[in-house]
Amino acid sequence: MNNMSPRQIALAKEEYERLRPTVEKKYPNQFIAxxxxxxEYFIDPVSSVALKIAAGRFPGRDFYITRIGAETAFSFxx
Amino acid sequence: xxxIIAGIDGQNNVRIEIEIQGLYKSTPYxxxxxxxxxxxxxxxxxxxxxxxxxxxxxxxxxxxxxxxHVVPTFLSKVKIGNRVQDATTLIMGSEVLVxxxxxxxxxxxxxxxxxxxxxxxWEAVEKLxxxxxxxxxxxx
Numbered sequence: 001m002n003n004m005s006p007r008q009i010a011l012a013k014e015e016y017e018r019l020r021p022t023v024e025k026k027y028p029n030q031f032i033a034x035x036x037x038x039x040e041y042f043i044d045p046v047s048s049v050a051l052k053i054a055a056g057r058f059p060g061r062d063f064y065i066t067r068i069g070a071e072t073a074f075s076f077x078x
Numbered sequence: 079x080x081x082i083i084a085g086i087d088g089q090n091n092v093r094i095e096i097e098i099q100g101l102y103k104s105t106p107y108x109x110x111x112x113x114x115x116x117x118x119x120x121x122x123x124x125x126x127x128x129x130x131x132x133x134x135x136x137x138x139x140x141x142x143x144x145x146x147h148v149v150p151t152f153l154s155k156v157k158i159g160n161r162v163q164d165a166t167t168l169i170m171g172s173e174v175l176v177x178x179x180x181x182x183x184x185x186x187x188x189x190x191x192x193x194x195x196x197x198x199x200w201e202a203v204e205k206l207x208x209x210x211x212x213x214x215x216x217x218x
Contacts, residue, residue: 004148009136033134046179048163048164051151051153052164061135064137065136065138066137071140071146074115074116074117074137074138075115075116076114076116
C-alpha cells in the first residue's frame with residue numbers, strides 16, 4: 001500500500017515546525033492535518049474532524065496528522 | 079435505544095460490537111476496547127481494504143514501548159449503538175482496536191468479577207437522569 005512518501009512527511013514536518021510557535025499558543029493539544037503540497041493546514045480538537053475538513057478541501061491528497069505540542073498524534077500506553 | 083453488545087472474552091479482552099462503514103460494505107466487528115489508545119480506531123490493512131476505507135495520509139504514533147512510528151491513516155465511519163461517528167483509523171497490527179476518541183460519548187462500566195460490560199450512549203444516560211429527576215420532583 002502507498003504510504004506518504006518520506007519527502008512528503010519531511011515537508012509536512014518542516015511546515016509544522018514553522019507553524020509551531022503560533023499554533024502551540026493558540027491551539028494546544030488539538031490536532032493538525034497538514035497538506036505538504038499546498039502547506040494549508042486544518043485544526044480541530046477531534047482528529048477525524050480535522051481530517052474530514054482537510055479531505056473535503058483537497059480530496060485524494062495525503063495529510064500529515066499530529067497533535068499540537070505533543071511528540072506524536074496518538075499514543076498507546078502500556 | 080438500541081442495546082450495545084459488549085463483554086469480556088476468553089483472553090480477558092473487553093470487546094464491544096461496532097459496525098465499520100466503508101465505501102464497499104458495512105461490517106460488524108467485536109472490537110477490543112483499548113483504554114490505553116488515545117485515538118479512534120485501529121484496523122489491519124486487509125480489513126481496511128476489504129471494507130473500502132478512504133486513505134487520508136499518515137499519523138505519528140507512540141507505542142507502549144516508547145518507540146515512534148509513522149502509520150498509514152484512513153477515515154472510516156463507525157456505528158456504536160445508534161450513533162455513527164467519523165473515526166481516524168490507523169492501519170497496523172492484526173486486531174480491531176477501539177480507542178478513547180471513539181468512546182468519548184459513552185459511559186463504560188466494566189465488572190471483571192462477573193464478566194459484565196455495560197456501555198451506554200451519553201445522551202441516553204442524560205435523558206434517563208433527567209427522567210429520574212422529573213419523576214422524583216413529581217412524586218414529591
